Amino acid sequence: MWDYTDKVKDLYTHPKNVGAMEDADVVAEVGSIVCGDALKLYLKIDENDIITKATFETFGCGSAIASSSALTEMVIGKTIEDAEKITNKDIADYLGGLPDEKMHCSVMGNEALDKAISLYKGVELADDEDTEGEVICHCFGVTDPLIRKVVRENNLTTIEDVTNYTKAGGACGSCIPRIEDIIEDELHKIKNEPVVVKEKKPLTNIKRMQLVEETIINVIRPELQKDGGNIELMDIDGKKVYVGLRGSCSNCMVSSVTLKNLVEAKLKEFVEDDIEVFEVK
């Protein structure tokens, strides 16, 4: 049995905004009955680019129905510009979370919204949001751009994550090496990207903790794992970060060098200039 939140249960039993819309300005369809879920999104948009009405039709499980309903509730009243900023994570958050294996339902909602907006704008989808693109998973028809988008927006690092969010790799598994490459590639991009956090105002404690954690998970740990090592975040006290080195790092002669040159350097780069790192033995 799935551990659905009350919000999910409420929305699949009493979905809002159900049905086709005769006078819709734009209709977007994603998924297919073969794959086991499909969503048709109808939007009514006024002259000020505000979404005044949204309805849906869904073939799928409880969480697919709930995600679709949530999506329509979220976009009504929003401008196209604001609606465009909605990610699958926002849909999942609106529902109070979804079981990991069901995250792909929120992705389907987001896909439909992106498609609808680009249809409305009458432009080809920008390259990185293209739902066309090269098909990586042939069992479920999942494309390279979609996998990349979801990996980026949700900080995914494993094959299982990608399968839970997009279904890719969940059937025959022959595309798993390709997905691995995509994850690797996206992680690499994150590493080489100019530092995002460059507002000069000091970070709040919560923000700093989040960034430290993200940097350790997405940047530092993969680097250490290449050499059979690992890292665990033990504590954060102001700008002092306490970590434990694991695996082959734990008895490495040069672990203090790793600590300064990799861990501290990366945290300084991605979080704040004056972060200090200490090892907890």
Place this chain on the structure above:
Amino acid sequence: MKKNVYLDNNATTKVAPEAVEAMLPYLTELYGNPSSIHSFGGEIGFEIDKARNSIREFLGADNDYEIVFTGTGTESDNLAILGTINYYKEKRHIITTRVEHPAVLALCQKLERDGYRVTYLPVNGEGELDMDYLKESLSDDTAIVSVMYANNETGVIFPVEEIGALCKEKKIPFHVDAVQAAGKIPIDVNKINCDLLTVSGHKFHGPKGIGVLYVRRGTRMRPILYGGHQERGRRPGTDNVPGIIALGKAAELAMDHLKQRDEISRLRDKLEAGLLKRFKNSSLNGSKKNRVPNTTNVGFEFIEGEAILLYLDEKGISASSGSACSSGSLEPSHVLRAMGVPFTSAHGSIRFSLSRYTTEEEVDYVLEVIPEVVERLLTISPYWDNEKQVGKEINL
């Protein structure tokens, strides 16, 4: 209290109150170990002998020592297959079917990775086994043939007697996974001519955590667990005394209740006919003639199985589905796919499995509330034309 119409008896069953009563003393004051020399423990051994004799009778076996108690149906299946191939080490071929329970299927897939050659027998659109394929596949290299008696999802019965005769002629060990047949149809290991046969307690109103492997006298096999002398060394480990006692009781009750199976099939047929007649978008999965009396598997087109189950659950009805979403995997059931059921209907398949505790009122209740469930989902479905009340054309 919330209504509870339990129609998922192929998943597990209500423990018969008589079986609970029989096992209770062994969970409380009679806690001795039957392997002990002292009478406090040792006398419990005599009760185990009685239970073993009931199981022997239930399966139509000749000797009590042919009954080996295990922990689960899965363990029995694993013991049968691994135990046999570990004895016949030079043989490297296994025959099974594409629609087995994962307890057999996942093991065979693992053995394939270890270098075994595995033949997975196909089934036709009604879920019936391709017997010619089986005949062609039998060879001197075949270590074991393992075929289920009845399928858990469709209830379709395989011709195990015919397979047993073929295997006997070629002297190939034959294992039958009878988990879904036990308690639903009479089992006779001598008619089947099997060497090994699996049953599981909780599928016929016994408790969970007790399984049986029937091992015909003279069958060669190695244990997969090593330890004490229990079960003549075939399955060491301290006996699950309460489980065994309750299982013996459940077997006695089942033998008695097998007489009622026409009544169960009457209710099943009523439910099935009611559904198929009421919904234009429904169809039956699996053969109508060759199946256990309690199971029906109906596919609803244009709507999704997990959503149907959730809506039924709201009405207090428990059933199960072969849809991808409900299983947590991403593909619909391997059984329905092997039968070639179109994805459009496999995703909306619902299995109802009845028991001797199912009442006519319960069946009527399901037939009464299910139209609302199906119609609500059809209204939401992009593949259903609400005005014309027909499915839309689907471009795949």
